[in-house]
Amino acid sequence: MGPDPDIPYITERLSSIKHKILVLSGKGGVGKSTLSVLLSHAFASSSRPAHPISTPNGNGNGHTSPSSIPLTVGLLDADITGPSIPKMLSLEQEPVHVTSTGWSPLYLTDTLCAISIQNMLPSNNPDTAIIWRGAKKTGLLKQFLRDVEWGDLDMLVVDTPPGTSDEHLALCTFMRDAGIDGAVLVSTPQEVALLDVRRQVDFCRKAGIPIIGIVENMSGFVCPNCTGESQIFRPTTGGARKLAKDEGIAFLGAVPLDPRIGMACDFGEDFLEAFPESKAGVALRGVVREVGKRIGLDVVDDDAE
Known part of the structure; x- marks a missing residue:
């Protein structure tokens, strides 16, 4: 078979x-979609430095451009059979609009947009099961990349399903020429989760995807009342930090388990905006800075200023 004729369009x-x-x-239930949403919110509430440029005005004086420019972020829900991004962003009832230039993503704010199959179901019923074979799922992923009018974005975050199968291979094939900065791996501390993440590391290396680093999610439990911390999922083999060291990849940070994160996702709210000083919020912003640094994107945390 020859090359896919749609790849140049993508x-x-x-x-x-x-x-x-x-x-x-590689494993479900580690908070991958939750982290995708949190990272998207965090980047979308940040800025990148602008180079000051003095330009003359009518009086012969000069004015200086803004010191920073807001980051614009798109979030692609690539989990075709288990979409959860619309619920977490409170976009469940928003339909996808089709224009002459393609599909329009759904905008939550001026700097954050997303698209998911959930918003394309005829019944718009979140309980509808999506029973598709692999070819149809990869076909929709191609449409998401080829037909969505993303516009000028600083970042596209792709939330993938668990595993290393059809959707992952399709994304690698379709996005190879467009360039992928890398993958952020998500795990919880226990060895059962780390087993599958090791397979994901092997997949990335075989598929030629750079690994930005690994995040240890649910790393300890922070009580919202007493702020005490305990280990719910004890790292019996050293956790994600030890895995990162063994595999020679970056450890991006450890995000503690905070019940308010789950509540914020249930109600489609921005956890980082509601609880910016929480331990989880501080850890997440640390992850954002690490990711930005490793992909060459200077991040100015507007909420921290």
């Missing part, structure tokens, strides 16, 4: 997006 469509990252985990 490459052209994604050319206006500066950075593209995949959020991966």
Whole structure:
């Protein structure tokens, strides 16, 4: 078989997006979609430094451009049979609109947009099961990349399903020429989760996807009342930090388990905006800075100023 004729169109469509990252985990239930949403919120509430430029005005004096420019972020829900991004962003009832230039992503704010199959179901019923074979799922992923009018974005975050199967291979094939900055791997501390993440590391290396680093999610439990911390999932073999050291990849940070994160996702709210000083919020912003540094994106945390 020859090369896919749609790949040049996908490459052209994604050319206006500066950075593209995949959020991966070989195991379900480690908070991959939650972390994708939190990272998207965090980047979308940040800025990148602007180079001051003095330009003359009518009086012969000069004015200086803004010191920072807000980051614009897109979130692609690539989990076709288990979409959860619309619920977490409170976009469940929003339909996808089709224009002459393609599908329009759903905008939560001026700097954050997303798209998911959930918003394309005829019944718009979140309880509807999506029973599709692999070819149909990869076909929809191609449409998401080829037909969605993302516009000029600083970052596209792709939330992938668990495993290393059809969707992951399709994303690698379709986005190869457009460029992928790398993958952020997500795990919890216990060895059962780390087993599958090791397989994901092997997949990334065989598929030629750079690994930005690994995040240890649910790393300890923080009580919202007494702020005490305890280990719910004890790292019996050293956790994600030890795995990162063994595999020679970056450890991006440890995000504690905070019940308010789950509540914020249930109600479609921004946890980082509601609880910016929480231990989980501080840890997440640390992850954002690490990711930005490793993909060459200077991040100015507007909420921290």
